[in-house]
Each structure stands twice: as C-alpha cells, then as structure tokens.
Amino acid sequence: MPAPGKHARRKLSRLSRGLVVASTGGAALALPLAGAATAAPAAAPAVAVVAAQAPVAAPAAAPAAPATYTVALGDTLSGIAADHAVGGGWKKLYEDNKAAIGDDPSLIRPGIELSVAAAARQAAAQPAAATPVAAKAYADNLDGWIRESLDIMARHGIPGSYDGIHRNIMRESSGNPLAINNWDSNAAAGTPSKGLLQVIDPTFRAYHVPGTSLDPYDPVANITAACNYAADRYGSIDNVNGPY
Numbered sequence: 001m002p003a004p005g006k007h008a009r010r011k012l013s014r015l016s017r018g019l020v021v022a023s024t025g026g027a028a029l030a031l032p033l034a035g036a037a038t039a040a041p042a043a044a045p046a047v048a049v050v051a052a053q054a055p056v057a058a059p060a061a062a063p064a065a066p067a068t069y070t071v072a073l074g075d076t077l078s079g080i081a082a083d084h085a086v087g088g089g090w091k092k093l094y095e096d097n098k099a100a101i102g103d104d105p106s107l108i109r110p111g112i113e114l115s116v117a118a119a120a121r122q123a124a125a126q127p128a129a130a131t132p133v134a135a136k137a138y139a140d141n142l143d144g145w146i147r148e149s150l151d152i153m154a155r156h157g158i159p160g161s162y163d164g165i166h167r168n169i170m171r172e173s174s175g176n177p178l179a180i181n182n183w184d185s186n187a188a189a190g191t192p193s194k195g196l197l198q199v200i201d202p203t204f205r206a207y208h209v210p211g212t213s214l215d216p217y218d219p220v221a222n223i224t225a226a227c228n229y230a231a232d233r234y235g236s237i238d239n240v241n242g243p244y
Contacts, residue, residue, distance in 0.1 A: 073110045077101075082210035084116045089156060089210065091232075106206030142166075142175045145196070145219035152224050156209055160227045164238030165197075169223070171242075172198040177219040195222035203229055 069080060077090035086093050094105045097114045101107075108114075136151065138144035146165050153160055173179035173196050181193040191200040194216045204216040207228040212221035230237040230244060 067115065068113045069116050071108050071110050071112050071114060075108060075110070076205045076208060077105055077108060078206070078208045078210060080114065080116070086116065090206075106202050142169070142196075142219075145177075145223060148220050149223040149227065152209060152211060152220070153227055156228075158209070158224070158228050158231050159236040159238070160231070161236075161238050164236065164240070165223060165227065168226075168237060168240055169196045172196065177222065178217055195219070195226075197222055197226035199226045199229070207232065 069084065071080070077093050080086075081090040081093045084093075088095075090105065093114065093116070094101060100112050100114065136148075138148040146162055146169075149165065150160065150162060152158075169175055172193075175196070177196050179195065179198065181187055181198060184193070186193055186200050191202060193200050194204075196219055199216060199222055201216060204222070204225045207225045208214065208221065209224045209228055212218065212224050214221070216222055216225075227237045230240050234240055234244065
C-alpha cells in the first residue's frame with residue numbers, strides 16, 4: 001500500500017518507456033515515445049498483407065447436345081430441325097441424313113436415327129443474335145400476308161418477289177385463303193390442294209418453314225411453304241407460271 005499523501009506510480013520497463021505499439025490492419029509497428037532518452041532507429045514501413053484468394057472456378061460446361069434423334073410418328077424434318085436449332089433448316093438436316101431417309105424428304109419413317117450433332121454444332125458456332133427490335137406489324141389482308149411471308153423467306157434464304165407470289169396466288173386461289181380443290185387428281189388421291197397457293201398436305205409438311213403456323217390454310221404459312229417448295233423445285237416462285 002502506498003504511503004499516505006503520495007500517489008502510486010506504475011513502473012515501466014526500459015522497453016515500454018522507449019516504445020509504444022501502434023496496430024493498423026493487424027500489422028504491429030513500433031514507434032518511439034516523444035521524449036524517449038535514446039532515439040530508436042526508424043522502423044521499416046509496414047507491409048500490407050493481402051490474403052490469397054482462392055482461384056475462381058471456371059463455369060461448368062453446358063451439356064453436350066444429343067448426337068442423334070429417333071424419328072417419332074408425326075415428325076417432320078422441318079419440325080425436328082426447329083427443335084434442334086439446325087443451322088440451314090430441314091434442308092441441311094436432310095442433306096446430312098439422306099442415306100437414312102431416302103430420296104423423298106417428306107417420307108421419314110418412325111424409328112430411324114437422324115444425326116443432329118453436326119447441325120447443332122453449326123448453329124452453336126453462329127454469333128449471338130442482335131438485340132431484338134419491336135415486332136413489325138402487317139395488315140390482315142393479301143398484301144400484308146405476302147409482305148410478312150417475304151420477310152420470313154428473307155430470314156431463311158428463300159427466294160421470291162412480291163409480284164411472283166401475287167401472280168401465282170391470283171391464278172391458284174383468286175386470293176381466297178380457304179380455297180380447296182376437290183376435283184383434280186390430288187383430291188382423288190385424298191390430298192386436295194389447299195389455301196392461297198394450293199399446296200397439298202404432304203408438300204406443306206415437308207416444306208413448312210419454322211416459325212409459321214402448322215395450319216395449311218394459314219395464309220402466311222401457306223405462302224411461305226409453297227415458296228420454299230417452288231425454290232427447291234424451280235429455283236424460285238418467280239419461275240412458276242402455271243400449275244406446279
């Protein structure tokens with residue numbers, strides 16, 4: 001106990017009297033006290049210690065697309081091409097599998113194996129699509145149907161002009177999208193010609209263009225499928241000037 005009238009003074013060691021410890025970010029730095037009897041050498045600057053970060057894991061690779069597809073009842077080449085994002089559409093799919101399909105692309109038998117891997121790789125290699133723009137509006141009449149079909153044809157590389165399409169429509173159906181031929185040889189065989197460009201069902205299914213209706217009476221789907229068929233057989237709908 002200290003003597004009365006005196007204050008106890010805490011004793012400091014020689015090292016404590018000469019130095020005070022400052023801590024910044026976990027690194028200790030010894031600094032001399034002002035008025036210390038002996039000048040201490042300048043301390044080396046503190047070195048910031050950065051914790052090593054674990055390497056960022058690379059994103060997992062997307063699962064590989066199936067290499068083959070087994071044809072089911074009701075399938076069409078255009079539908080399969082659309083489902084597997086085939087670059088080049090049903091024509092590319094047919095070209096890659098002609099040995100399995102045969103000479104008629106509209107007749108694909110359930111159970112046959114189609115190779116879709118090469119087509120899928122081709123589609124994946126294409127650059128990303130540009131930012132989509134607002135959908136274009138078309139009039140719900142013959143002029144609007146032809147113009148919408150022409151835009152779809154342009155995206156799929158199908159040739160044809162407004163005049164060529166209009167000329168053939170007026171000859172085949174007079175512009176009636178519900179026209180049907182119930183008297184010629186196609187009708188006798190059970191496949192009457194339908195729609196603006198009078199397409200029979202097997203031809204419509206074989207040359208249907210993805211993104212259009214599956215209804216052969218739909219004006220845009222009918223025009224686009226007919227032009228796709230005409231391009232394959234005659235080079236363009238513009239080259240058709242009679243029954244086709």
